[in-house]
Amino acid sequence: MREITGLPLVNRVLVTAQRMLPGQVIGIHSDRPLVGYEIVRLVVQLNKQWQAEHGGVLELFSSPESDAVFSVNPEYNKAFGFLLHVDSYHAVTEVTQPRQTVVFNFWHAANTPELAAHVQALFTNIHFSELPTLLNPIASAAELSLPEDTTFRAGTAAIALHRWGYDEQTIVTGYQHSAGLSICDTNDAETYAAVLLADWVACLYRDSFDLARWNILRHELEGIEIFARLIPTWQLCLPE
Structure with missing residues (x-):
């Protein structure tokens, strides 16, 4: 096969x-x-x-x-x-x-039951109130103009970044990227990798495994260093 x-x-x-x-x-x-x-x-x-x-x-x-x-x-x-x-x-x-x-x-290889368990654990007991207040006006404005599915996915991506321990600005960047409000084009490799990976696990949690989208993610993160706090998720989403 x-x-x-x-x-x-x-x-x-x-x-x-x-x-x-x-x-x-x-x-x-x-x-x-x-x-x-x-x-x-x-x-x-x-x-x-x-x-x-x-x-x-x-x-x-x-x-x-x-x-x-x-x-x-x-x-x-x-x-x-x-x-x-x-x-x-x-x-x-x-x-x-x-x-x-x-x-x-x-x-x-990139959509195993082990990944499912990891994603479910990452998003256990989601409370958007745990996100930084810096995001509140951006999220409120997005909810007035974007579909609920889009803002929920963006909020979920922000949760992933928050639980991985990233700062407020990275969390905001991740939300905006997942909501389609802006593209993450930072020169900081870790921020770039974290935002793209957070968007991907949010899609897995909310929607389904999209092979074409996974191939894009793999291409975008090819050659980038695997940063310590992302290792568990990265290795399951992008196995060698």
């Missing part, structure tokens, strides 16, 4: 056996990889003498409202692998005969 996907998959594989009974159907969903979730699945079909009228077709969609753009019949010994992301919509049509599959699940 590493060769097929070109992804840095860890040596963790979860295998599940699934059985659908007549009349059952799986609706359209994406299974987007939240923090700590698998990123690739390989579905192996174990349905001998499958016929079209038996149903159980795996369908892929470009959106929840679109028609299927690709279909995989559940023929015996056929395997189909796919990448999970926020738009990886798929479904299974109704079955008239039992449908049996074995699913192999694979994890990205």
